[in-house]
Amino acid sequence: MASFIQLLVSGLTTGAIYALIAVGFTLLWQTSQTINFAQGEFVMLPAFFVLLAMNAGAPFLLAALIGIVLSILILGILFKFIIVDPMLKYGVLPLVISTIALSVFLKESVKDFYSSQAQPFPALVPAIDIRIFDAVVSTQSLAVLAVAIITVVALNFLLNKTRLGRQMQATAQNANLARILGVPVRRMVLYTFLLNATLVAVASILISPIYLAKFTNGETLGIAAFIAAIIGGFNQVRGAVLGGVILGVLDNLSAAYISSQYRGAFPLIILIIVILLRPQGLLGRVEERAV
């Protein structure tokens, strides 16, 4: 039982991070039909912004802030204007290819210009083990969980309770109708890119103390985000959160109780089953296809 609780907590921790990444991923898809194959690298990169800032002498919290701002500038604004905008007119496929190339570009750039070694990354809080019943839980996981939950709640508040968020949702659901109703659609699309950049930066700062900052981190994280988004439902923020949490927990439990060798396989099998039985995802709506 104790080990079960431990596994559950660590599963929830990684699941919460997956959820953040997956939410950004679905937001981009909804508002601009961008399938970002570089999403994993987007999570890998901000940790190096933070490290650069710290190398320049900034204290951790300031460095984290700088990392988030740089991420918004580069992974939000530059990404939208340089990569996405020129390609939207060609449809989905060229953009997919381009983001695949972008993921290679980011990965190789970090490897060549920073380091190919895993870099230690400061944690949010000092690691102290606390005992809950019989299980040993680290304060680090709890802090990650707390930050992730606060971020998701804040995001939900933004999307559902504010005028801005409602305009973004309207853009996501039907851009033409939103435009007729006076929503500044182009600006809303830009905001989702900024939001995605913020989310990946937060995820990066949360996950790097656990995995260390390494140029290959994006490979598994990106796939995890896709899978979470598909399991939960590509067109729902709630779905992406649910998918991320399910994925994190199942990944940990199956590795412990079924087979650690095939650890990577369980999420994929779940993915295939969900796609075949319920392609719109657990919470998703069926998308109408325009001819």
Added chain:
Amino acid sequence: MTRAGLTIVAVALAAAVAAPFFLKPFGIFLISTWTVLTIAAIGLNLTLGYAGQISLAQGAFVGIGAYTVALLTPAGVPFFAAFIAAGFLCFAIGWALGYPALRVQHHYLAFVTLAFTTLVFLVLRNEQWLTNGIYGITGTPRPTLFGWTSSGARDFYFLCLGVLVVLSLATWWMLHSPWGRAFVALRENPVRAQSLGLDTRRYTLMAFAIGSSLGGLSGALYAPLVQFIEPNSFALGLSFNLLLMVIVGGSGNFFGPYVGALISVLLPEWLRVAQGYYLIVYSVAVMVMMAFCPAGVLGLVERASRLVDGRRKAISGTALHTGGTSK
């Protein structure tokens, strides 16, 4: 095909036959790799270019083909039997994977095939009793045909080139048969193809299965070519690479895969000066190309020739026009 097109193909073929006599062993290895990758890329072009489905499973099929040959030939099965078995096996697996997966399309299919590739990689790595895990399989023998042995680098290149030519002709014939025209219809406009009574789902599935079997045949040559196969060679990277080859060459264009594979094989050598930065340069080039010409290198060539043609037509058009008015 036009006369100019035929000439270009004949010249290219002559160059391919003459090339190994002017190259060092490493050069011969490179052009052999080109033939093998081209076969896989032709298969992916059927799926991607004609049926319009993003598949990230082609690298896995190359792996399945390679392991089929590497496991069967030491057991005493003749190479060509193993070669054909690899093709059939991948056709069957492609059909079995595509049948349910093609219910969902486009980006969903990309993810299903991505999952498949990773699963195949895990099986190759973990099932040591069969595949020898991460230690890989070495020394797959090169085949002997009617007493002619292809164990030398140049001889094996000619074998690969021969297989490539045969498979190219078969694909060409298939795409131009009444039955294969459906693939072209699928590429041009899937909705219209369906409204004309084509069973688009069945044709998409056929394109995927045939494409997969070409991947398997490519792998069947890959194992004796490199003489050492291990699971990492067939991980997601290869599938991405093949996808880029088809796109860079020009997807949906019959000769796209040949050009794309050539670029992918030669570029690292040309960019030796860039050393470790080669992948950075390549990825930037792909992004720039997608932004300005998503139809690939051959799309660029086509655009250029249309420009020249257009100008010529414009000139002759005005000539006709003036002829008309003088009457």
